[in-house]
Amino acid sequence: MQHGTVDLSADGIAGYQVWEVFSKPWARKRSAKQHICAHVQTLQGAEDGDLDGCSGCTVTYAIRTEALESDCAGAAAELAGIDAVTHFAFGPVADELKGQEPYPGDSLGWYASFDGRTLEPMGFAWNAALDDGDPPLRAGLVEGERFVFWPAFAWDVASVAE
Numbered sequence: 001m002q003h004g005t006v007d008l009s010a011d012g013i014a015g016y017q018v019w020e021v022f023s024k025p026w027a028r029k030r031s032a033k034q035h036i037c038a039h040v041q042t043l044q045g046a047e048d049g050d051l052d053g054c055s056g057c058t059v060t061y062a063i064r065t066e067a068l069e070s071d072c073a074g075a076a077a078e079l080a081g082i083d084a085v086t087h088f089a090f091g092p093v094a095d096e097l098k099g100q101e102p103y104p105g106d107s108l109g110w111y112a113s114f115d116g117r118t119l120e121p122m123g124f125a126w127n128a129a130l131d132d133g134d135p136p137l138r139a140g141l142v143e144g145e146r147f148v149f150w151p152a153f154a155w156d157v158a159s160v161a162e
Contacts, residue, residue, distance in 0.1 A: 001019070001020045001022070001151055002017065002018070002019050002122070002151055003017075003018055003020075003148075003149060003150050003151055004016045004017040004018050004043065004148075004149055005128060005146055005147065005148050005149070006043060006045070006088075006146070006147055006149065007144075007145070007146050007147075008141055008142065008143050008144065008145055008146075008147065009143060009144065010143060011046070012044065012045045012046040012047060012061055013043070013044070013045040013061050013063070013088070014042075014043065014044050014045070015042075015043050015146075016040060016041065016042060016043060016068070017040075017041045017042075017043045017065055017085070018038055018039070018040050018041075019038065019039040019041075019079065019082045020035065020037075020038045021035075021036040021037050021038065021039075021072060021076045021079070022034045022035055022036060023036055036072070036076050037070065037071045037072035037073070037076050037077075038070065038071060038072070039067070039070045039072060039079070039082055040067075040068045040069050040070065041065040041066060041067055041068055041082070042065065042066045042068050043063055043064075043065050044063065044064055044065075045061030045062060045063035045064075045087075045088060046061060046062055047059060047060070047061060047062075048060050048061060048062035048087060051087060051089065051113055051116075051117060051118060051119045052117060052118045052119065053111065053113070053118045053119035053120060053121075054089050054091050054094075054109070054111045054119045054121075056091045056092045057089040057090060057091030057092075057109075057111060057119065058089075058090055058091050058108075058140070058141060059089065059090060059091075059141065060087055060088070060089040060119070061087060061088050061089070062086065062087055063085060063086065063087060063088055065082075065083060065085065081114065084114045085112050085113070085114060086113050086114065086115065086116040087112065087113035087116065087119065088110070088111065088112055088149070089110075089111040089112075089113075089119050090108045090109065090110060090111070090125050090141055090147075091108065091109050091111065092108070092109050093107060093108065093109040093124065094109050094111075094121030096121065097109070097121060097123065097124070097152045100124075100152060101124055102124055102126060102150065103126045103130050106126055106127065106130055106135075106136070106139065107124045107125070107126045108124065108125040108126065108140070108141070108147075109121060109123075109124065109125070110122050110123050110124055110125040110149040110150070121152070122149070122151055122152065123149065123150050123151040123152035123153070124149070124150050124152065125147050125148065125149045125150070126147065126148055126150075127142065127145055127146070127147060127148075128145070128146040128147060128148050129145070129146075131148065
């Protein structure tokens with residue numbers, strides 16, 4: 001499961017991306033007991049041009065990540081794809097995810113690209129102040145604010161079964 005936070009500035013975004021790995025039974029039970037490990041990465045991004053896949057996106061960032069820490073071992077330590085994200089974008093919630101927003105009316109859509117050409121809907125983004133019960137001063141992406149990005153689904157990685 002991929003999630004994290006980013007701070008918005010005039011220079012772009014900076015924050016952390018977390019990849020959590022769960023055992024197969026988590027798909028049914030959603031219990032913390034199935035948590036195997038996590039990879040934490042730093043994330044930096046600068047505004048970039050539009051990519052296919054999100055015609056209404058407000059902004060797209062070319063990102064780079066760097067491993068910060070991990071408690072993963074074995075197959076979970078070698079997961080393909082965690083270094084493959086090339087872009088993040090924020091815009092409208094994807095049609096197929098409407099109605100699932102954690103903060104209806106305040107949630108944005110979160111998109112990612114793994115090939116540098118096409119964005120895919122990943123889930124939702126929102127001002128982190130909402131998690132503390134504070135309504136943001138302004139709607140949308142606000143420079144100087146922290147934003148949470150959260151998945152609408154979890155990846156199914158068959159190579160990490162137990």
